[in-house]
Amino acid sequence: MTEQAVQVRPEWRRGTVSGDGVTLATFELGDPGNPTVLLVHGWPDTHHLWTHIAPRLAEKYHVVAYDCRGFGESDRPREVGAYRLAELADDLFAVAEAVSPDAPVHVVGHDWGSVQAWEAVSRPRAHTRIASFVSVSGPNLDHLGQLLRAGLTRPTPHRVRTIATQSLSSAYTGLFQLPVLPNALLTALGNPRAWKQFLHTVEGTPPENVVVAGTLRRDMITGLALYRANIRQKLSRPDPRPTTVPVLQVVNERDIALRPAIYDNTPDYAAKLWRRDTPTGHWLPYTHPAYLTDTVLDFLAAQTGSDAPPTVERLRVFAEPKPLAGKLVVITGAGSGIGRETALLLAERGCELVLADRNLDTAAETEQACKVAGAVAHAYLLDVSDTGAFVSFAATVREQHGVPDVVINNAGIGLAGGALAATDEQVDRLLDVNLRGVITGSREFGRQMVERGVGGHIVNVSSAAAFTPSRSLGLYSASKAGVLLFSESLRAELAEHRIGVSAICPGIVDTNIVSSTPIAGLDSDSERTQRDRLDRFYQRRGFTPDRVATEIVSAVEHNKAVVPVTPEAKVGYRIYRFAPWLSRIGARQKVTG
Incomplete structure (x- = not known):
C-alpha cells in the first residue's frame, strides 16, 4: 500500500x-x-x-x-x-x-x-x-x-x-x-x-x-x-x-x-x-x-x-542489532504455555510486548518476566471470544502503543470426545475462542497494518489436529483446520501489502491446555481420570512450549506460511497431503471420550 x-x-x-x-x-x-x-x-x-x-x-x-x-x-x-x-x-x-x-x-x-x-x-x-x-x-x-x-x-x-x-x-x-x-x-x-x-x-x-x-x-x-x-x-x-x-x-x-x-x-x-x-x-x-x-x-x-x-x-x-529488535508485538493467550514462552523469547530479542490473556494475573506474571529480561511489556485482560472487547482492545493498542509490527493470535482452548456428545455451549465456546478469536485479531490488526502501509506479520496458532483427523477430536480439529485455511487465504490477501501470515501447527506439546480441556460425553469423575491420563502422557512426551516459541519467531523472521512443529506434526502433515487414506485409518483410533 x-x-x-x-x-x-x-x-x-x-x-x-x-x-x-x-x-x-x-x-x-x-x-x-x-x-x-x-x-x-x-x-x-x-x-x-x-x-x-x-x-x-x-x-x-x-x-x-x-x-x-x-x-x-x-x-x-x-x-x-x-x-x-x-x-x-x-x-x-x-x-x-x-x-x-x-x-x-x-x-x-x-x-x-x-x-x-x-x-x-x-x-x-x-x-x-x-x-x-x-x-x-x-x-x-x-x-x-x-x-x-x-x-x-x-x-x-x-x-x-x-x-x-x-x-x-x-x-x-x-x-x-x-x-x-x-x-x-x-x-x-x-x-x-x-x-x-x-x-x-x-x-x-x-x-x-x-x-x-x-x-x-x-x-x-x-x-x-x-x-x-x-x-x-x-x-x-x-x-x-x-x-x-x-x-x-x-x-x-x-x-x-x-x-x-x-x-x-x-x-x-x-x-x-x-x-x-x-x-x-x-x-x-x-x-x-x-x-x-x-x-x-x-x-x-x-x-x-x-x-x-x-x-x-x-x-x-545498546549492542549488536538483533532480528525483530524494536518491533511492537501483540500476543493473545500470553499468560502461560506457548504464549508466555514466545513473549520471553521476543523480550530477549528487544521487542516491546502487549500481552493479553483472559487471566490478568497470569498476563501480569508474563509482563514482569519480560521486564526482568529487559523488555518493555504491558498486560491486558482479554477474552478473545468477546468480539466487541477484542475490537476495543485493538483500538486501545493502536492509541496507547501504536500499530503492532507482529500479532500472534495464540489464545485457544481444547475440546475432546465425540462430536455428537458435545453440548451446543461447548461447541460455541470452542469456535468463538479458537476460530472467531483468530479471525477477529487478524482482521482488526490486519486493517491497522494495511492502513499504515509498511507491512507486518500475523501469526495464527493452529494445530497438527488441523490435518490429523480423529474421532476423539473432531470439533477441535474443525476449529484448528479453520485457522489453517483462513491463514493460508489471508496470506494471499495481504501479500500485496507486504504483510506475512503464518500458521503454526504444533502436535503434542506439554502445556496446561490439556488439564483444562473438557471431554464431551463423560461424567466429571471419568473426565478427570482421562484428562489426568492424557496430561501425564503429554508430560512424558516432553516437548516443551519454548520449542514452539522458537518456531514462531523463526516463522516471523523468514515469513513461513505453514509450520508443523513437532515430529508427529511434520509426519502427519505429509501423510495428509500425500497419503490421506492413512490419516483416515488413524482417525478411527479412540484417544479419549
Missing part, C-alpha cells in the same frame, strides 16, 4: 548560503524561532524530495532544505574532487550555522544526503552543531568499508553473504565509475516521466508522489561525481570515527541498493543509536511520506524532551 500524494506544494522561502566558493540554494518553512530541522537530499534529487514531509515538520519546527552542490539551483563545481564527503560536510555545517547560528540543528538525510551527514556527525565539533540525526537509506561509507574489510580478512558465513548480496545490489556503482556510458544512459533516464516510471517499476513508487526539478537530467550526470570521488577512496581506506550525536537509523528491508546487513557495525561507532527496520524500499520519502514524517517527529520529540513517545525507546540499540 502506498500513501496518497500531497497535492499542495510547500511555499518555500528561498535564500542562499555561500562558503568555500560555492553558493547553495536554501528553502525554508516554519517559524525560525523553533528548533531547526535540516533536510539533506541524495542522488539524483533536490530539495523537492521533501515536498510531502516538510510541511508537517514545519508545524512544530523551523525546516530548512537545500540543494546540495551539483544539484538543482546550487552551484556545480566541475572538478570531481569538489564532491568529496569532506567538502559536502563543510556545506552542511555552513548551512546549519547560517540558518541556526545560536542552536544546533536536527539533521534528516536520505541516500547521499545521509552519507554526507554521517561524515558531518563523525567530526569532533558535531555535538555542538548537530542535535540529532535521522539516517534514511544511506550508510556511513567508513563503517561500510570497515565491514567489508573484516569480511575479507576474517570471513564468516554471515559476512560472506553480506559482501555477496551488497556487491550485487551495488553493481551499478561500478558502472558509474566509467567515463562515457553512464552519461549516455542517464541522458535517457533523466526525462522526468522516464525516471518516475523507473521508480515505479523497481519499487512501486507512485509516479504522482515523485517530485523532481527541471534540472533532473543535469543533476543525474553531475551527481556521478559523488560516486567517483568517494566510493573507491572510502571503501579501500576506511577511517571509521565515533559519534556522540543521537542517531536514528531507518533501515529499509527492501532497499534495492542497500542491504540491511551493511548497518550491523553501526553500534560500534554510534554511542546513542536507535534503529527502525521496515519492509519498505529505498525512496521512502516518496512511497510512505506520512510514515517517515511520523517516525521523524517521534524521534525529534524524544530528543527535545517534549512528550517523547514510548515507541522511540524500544528502538534503542
